[in-house]
Amino acid sequence: MSRTLFIFLLLIFPFFQAHAQTLQLSDYLKIWSINDIGQTEKAATLFDDLSLHKDSARYFNLVRELDKQISVEQSPRLFIRLIMYKALWSMETQADQKDAIRRHHQQTLEAIRLAWPLKDKQLNAELYALFGELSLRLPDLEQSLLYNLRSLDMQEQIGQQYFPKICWTYFSVARSLYLTRDYAQSVKYGLKCIDALKKLPEVSRYDRIFLADIIGSAYNKTGKKDSAAWYYQEIKRLIAEQDPAHPETLPRWNSLWMGLTDGYLGRIETGKQKFATAAPLLQHAVQASLNYGDTANAACFLNDLAGISYQQKNFPNALAQWRQAFNWSTRTHEKQAIADAAQGLSQLFRDLQQPDSSYYYFGQFHLVNDSLAALINRSQLNAARAKLDYEQLQESLEKAESDMQSERGMKKLLVAAIAMLVIIAAFSWYRISTWHKRRAALHQKKIRQVQQKEAEARTKLEQFKSRINEKNEEIEALQHQISQSVQTNPVELFPSVLLTEEDWVNFKNDFIKAYPGFFPGLRETVKDLTPAQERLAALIKLNFDNAQAAACLGISKDSVSRGKRRLRQSMNLATDINLEEFISSIK
Structure with a gap:
C-alpha cells in the first residue's frame, strides 16, 4: 500500500x-x-x-x-x-x-x-x-x-x-485494519465502502484510487493474487481518466501511480517466478517513485529487484541494489524496507563467504525486526487499553445515568412532598376559612337575632306606650270619678352574644480498574502465582488467543501453550474443565 x-x-x-x-x-x-x-x-x-x-x-x-x-x-x-x-x-x-x-x-x-x-x-x-x-x-x-x-x-x-457519509467511515476502518495487519477484515470493509460510494452522486477519482490501493494491497497480503491484480489494474484504468478539476497535478500523479501499480503487479509476477515479466514493472516503479521524490517506495521496489537478481545468481546486481535500498530506507526510516534489505545482504554475504559483513547485516536485520515486533506488541496493548478505556467510558456513562435517575427520583419525591404539604396547607386553610366563615355567619345570625329582638322590643315598647296613652286618656276621663292611680309592668330588652515493565504496570493498572476482583480471585485459586502467570491469566481474561498473547508477551505460541499448561497445573484443574472458561469466570 x-x-x-x-x-x-x-x-x-x-x-x-x-x-x-x-x-x-x-x-x-x-x-x-x-x-x-x-x-x-x-x-x-x-x-x-x-x-x-x-x-x-x-x-x-x-x-x-x-x-x-x-x-x-x-x-x-x-x-x-x-x-x-x-x-x-x-x-x-x-x-x-x-x-x-x-x-x-x-x-x-x-x-x-x-x-x-x-x-x-x-x-x-x-x-x-x-x-x-x-x-x-x-x-x-x-x-x-x-x-x-x-x-x-x-x-x-x-x-x-x-x-x-458512512462510506468515509468504512474507508477509515479499512485503512486502520490494514495498518494493524488485519488484512481480511480490511478487504471486507473496503468492499463495503465501494457499495456505499455507489450511492453518492459524485466521487473523486483520487478517492477511488486510494480505496482500490487499500483493497488490492490487502488482497495481496492474504495471498489472493488474482484479486489484488484486478484492483491494481482498476487503479491504472482510473488513472487513465481525466480530472479537469486538477489539471496541473495530473502528469506527476499519473506517472507516480502508474509506477506504483506496475510495482505491485511486478511483485505478483515475482511470486509466480515470472522474473522476466516482473523486472521491467519493478524498474518502472523505482524510477517513477524517484521522479516524485518518494525514496521510501523506491527502496521497497528496489528490494524486490534485488531479490530477483539474487534468485538469478546475479550477485553483483543484487549487492548494489540491496545496498542502495538499505541506504534509501535508512534515510527515510522505512523500517520494513530496512529489514528486507538487511536480511537480503546478510544472506548474500554469507553466500559470498564474507562472515563479518553477513554478521553485521544480520544484526541490523534483527535490530529493526525486533523494533517492528515491539511496535506490533505495543499496538496490541494499545488496542486492549483502548477497549478498556471504552468500557470504562460506558461504565461511567451508565453510572452517571443511574445517578441522574436517582437524582430525578429524589426530585420527584421532593416535589411530591411539597405538593402534599401544599395540599395539607390548602386543606387547613380551607378548614380555618370555613370555621371563620361559619363563626362570622353565626355572629351575623346573632346580630340579626339581637336586631330582631330589639325591633320586637321596640314594637312592644311602642305598643306599651300606646296602651299607656290610652289609659291616660281613660284616667283623665274618669279622674273626676276615680282617685286611685294605675300601676304598669316594665318591658325587658335582651342583648346579643447520579511490553515494557512500564507498559505492564500501566496495563495492569487499567486492567484492575476494569476488573478489580480478578487478581484477588486468581490468587485464591493459585497461592504462589508468578508474575508471568499473572500476565498470561490477564490476557486470557481479555479473550486473547495464543498468537495474540505471544505477540503481547514477546514469546512464541508454543511458550504460551506451555505457560497455559503450567497455569492449569498450578490451579489443579480437572481435565474436563476448560482453562479459558474457568479464568473468564473469575470476576
Missing part, C-alpha cells in the same frame, strides 16, 4: 458538495434542534455550506453568534452540534495542527458524555465516527478503529440510508 496515500489522507477529509446558498444563524439553530431520523443528513448540509465557501471570517463570526445564542438557550443538543461543527472545521482547515486536533478530540469526548442522557443512538453514531476520525489524526490508530467500528454498528442498525 502506497506511503503517499497515508501522507495525502492527513491533508484531506472528504465531504459532499452542497448548494451555494448561504445559511443564516436561525437555520443552524433550527436544523440542529432536529432529533428525528433525518437529523444527520440535514446537519451535514450546514457544514457542507461552509466548506464550500471556505470563508474563515464568516466561520468565526458565525461561531461567535452561535456560542452566545446556545449559552442562552442551554440546550445540550445544540451544544453538542456546535462542538461537532467546530471539530469538522478544524479537520478541514487545521489538519496539520496537532494541538487543535487534540483539543477537539477532548471536546468531542465530553460531547459523547453529554449526549448519553439524550438516548439518541443516531447522534451517538455521528459522535463516535467523529471521535474515531480525530483519534486517527492524533494518531491513535487503535482508538480510532474501536470507535469507528462502534459507530458503524449503530449506523447499520439504524439504516445506512440515513448516514450520507
Whole structure:
C-alpha cells in the first residue's frame, strides 16, 4: 500500500458538495434542534455550506453568534452540534495542527458524555465516527478503529440510508485494519465502502484510487493474487481518466501511480517466478517513485529487484541494489524496507563467504525486526487499553445515568412532598376559612337575632306606650270619678352574644480498574502465582488467543501453550474443565 496515500489522507477529509446558498444563524439553530431520523443528513448540509465557501471570517463570526445564542438557550443538543461543527472545521482547515486536533478530540469526548442522557443512538453514531476520525489524526490508530467500528454498528442498525457519509467511515476502518495487519477484515470493509460510494452522486477519482490501493494491497497480503491484480489494474484504468478539476497535478500523479501499480503487479509476477515479466514493472516503479521524490517506495521496489537478481545468481546486481535500498530506507526510516534489505545482504554475504559483513547485516536485520515486533506488541496493548478505556467510558456513562435517575427520583419525591404539604396547607386553610366563615355567619345570625329582638322590643315598647296613652286618656276621663292611680309592668330588652515493565504496570493498572476482583480471585485459586502467570491469566481474561498473547508477551505460541499448561497445573484443574472458561469466570 502506497506511503503517499497515508501522507495525502492527513491533508484531506472528504465531504459532499452542497448548494451555494448561504445559511443564516436561525437555520443552524433550527436544523440542529432536529432529533428525528433525518437529523444527520440535514446537519451535514450546514457544514457542507461552509466548506464550500471556505470563508474563515464568516466561520468565526458565525461561531461567535452561535456560542452566545446556545449559552442562552442551554440546550445540550445544540451544544453538542456546535462542538461537532467546530471539530469538522478544524479537520478541514487545521489538519496539520496537532494541538487543535487534540483539543477537539477532548471536546468531542465530553460531547459523547453529554449526549448519553439524550438516548439518541443516531447522534451517538455521528459522535463516535467523529471521535474515531480525530483519534486517527492524533494518531491513535487503535482508538480510532474501536470507535469507528462502534459507530458503524449503530449506523447499520439504524439504516445506512440515513448516514450520507458512512462510506468515509468504512474507508477509515479499512485503512486502520490494514495498518494493524488485519488484512481480511480490511478487504471486507473496503468492499463495503465501494457499495456505499455507489450511492453518492459524485466521487473523486483520487478517492477511488486510494480505496482500490487499500483493497488490492490487502488482497495481496492474504495471498489472493488474482484479486489484488484486478484492483491494481482498476487503479491504472482510473488513472487513465481525466480530472479537469486538477489539471496541473495530473502528469506527476499519473506517472507516480502508474509506477506504483506496475510495482505491485511486478511483485505478483515475482511470486509466480515470472522474473522476466516482473523486472521491467519493478524498474518502472523505482524510477517513477524517484521522479516524485518518494525514496521510501523506491527502496521497497528496489528490494524486490534485488531479490530477483539474487534468485538469478546475479550477485553483483543484487549487492548494489540491496545496498542502495538499505541506504534509501535508512534515510527515510522505512523500517520494513530496512529489514528486507538487511536480511537480503546478510544472506548474500554469507553466500559470498564474507562472515563479518553477513554478521553485521544480520544484526541490523534483527535490530529493526525486533523494533517492528515491539511496535506490533505495543499496538496490541494499545488496542486492549483502548477497549478498556471504552468500557470504562460506558461504565461511567451508565453510572452517571443511574445517578441522574436517582437524582430525578429524589426530585420527584421532593416535589411530591411539597405538593402534599401544599395540599395539607390548602386543606387547613380551607378548614380555618370555613370555621371563620361559619363563626362570622353565626355572629351575623346573632346580630340579626339581637336586631330582631330589639325591633320586637321596640314594637312592644311602642305598643306599651300606646296602651299607656290610652289609659291616660281613660284616667283623665274618669279622674273626676276615680282617685286611685294605675300601676304598669316594665318591658325587658335582651342583648346579643447520579511490553515494557512500564507498559505492564500501566496495563495492569487499567486492567484492575476494569476488573478489580480478578487478581484477588486468581490468587485464591493459585497461592504462589508468578508474575508471568499473572500476565498470561490477564490476557486470557481479555479473550486473547495464543498468537495474540505471544505477540503481547514477546514469546512464541508454543511458550504460551506451555505457560497455559503450567497455569492449569498450578490451579489443579480437572481435565474436563476448560482453562479459558474457568479464568473468564473469575470476576
